[in-house]
Amino acid sequence: MKITSAEFMKSVVNIKDIPTHNLKEIAFSGRSNVGKSSLINCLLNRKKLARTSVTPGKTRQLNYYRINEQFFFVDLPGYGFAKVSKAEMITWRQLIEEFITTSRNLRGVISIIDSRQGPTELDMQLIEWLDSLHKPLLLVATKTDKLSRSQLLNQMMKFSKQVEPYYKKPIIPFSAINGTGKQAIWDEILTLLE
Ligand code: GTP
Ligand code: MG
Numbered sequence: 804m805k806i807t808s809a810e811f812m813k814s815v816v817n818i819k820d821i822p823t824h825n826l827k828e829i830a831f832s833g834r835s836n837v838g839k840s841s842l843i844n845c846l847l848n849r850k851k852l853a854r855t856s857v858t859p860g861k862t863r864q865l866n867y868y869r870i871n872e873q874f875f876f877v878d879l880p881g882y883g884f885a886k887v888s889k890a891e892m893i894t895w896r897q898l899i900e901e902f903i904t905t906s907r908n909l910r911g912v913i914s915i916i917d918s919r920q921g922p923t924e925l926d927m928q929l930i931e932w933l934d935s936l937h938k939p940l941l942l943v944a945t946k947t948d949k950l951s952r953s954q955l956l957n958q959m960m961k962f963s964k965q966v967e968p969y970y971k972k973p974i975i976p977f978s979a980i981n982g983t984g985k986q987a988i989w990d991e992i993l994t995l996l997e
Contacts (some may be wrong), residue, residue: 804989809847814866818901822867827996828875828908832899833915834923835881838945841869841979846988853878860985861914863895874910874996877902882925903938911939911995913988917980918944918955918976921962934969941991942970948978982987 815821831839840853843913864879877955879902880895901935903909912933916922922930935942944962955976961972975991978983 812867830877832879879884938945948980
């Protein structure tokens with residue numbers, strides 16, 4: 804995919820500010836610190852477009868990035884970070900749920916899991932929920948640079964079994980460090996955008 808432009812457009816904290824527009828959207832979800840922003844930057848060949856952080860829970864809003872004037876990447880707030888209050892957790896969840904159920908242009912959700920840990924309980928809830936809504940989903944296992952080849956194979960088999968009732972496609976292994984899986988993810992995104 805040739806990226807001719809990638810620009811930060813908007814941050815949304817409140818449900819009422821979710822924008823209406825005519826461009827298609829691809830959303831990125833996953834627990835806090837899993838590597839959502841790093842995946843977005845890697846796909847766009849940018850180092851710092853989406854803010855990354857070693858401190859979990861940085862992204863507390865929906866961040867919209869307009870790509871090639873043609874579609875949006877929406878970076879969703881990371882969930883499941885222990886240090887936030889219950890009230891804040893509920894606000895995030897409502898924001899994500901509202902976005903996913905009301906967006907008319909959402910073409911797919913890329914759900915990112917850690918290749919060392921697999922889907923968390925909240926990831927499983929999201930996967931199950933998206934399946935029940937018939938929303939297209941793509942599962943990506945990130946940080947594969949932290950595993951050996953055989954560890955990775957084992958993990959992928961385990962995760963595939965775990966999500967099988969709701970997700971039957973292969974999970975894509977990815978690393979923002981060495982670019983593994985980047986092309987495969989772009990191929991899937993382009994199919995979702997067709
Ligand atoms: P929040 O916005 O807080 O929800 O986090 P996020 O999911 O956007 O994660 P982010 O991209 O900020 O990455 C979190 C940390 O993981 C950073 O220190 C990244 O450098 C690191 N990281 C992200 N992707 C990879 C990867 O593929 N490999 C390795 N080794 N580290 C990664
Ligand atoms: Mg982030």
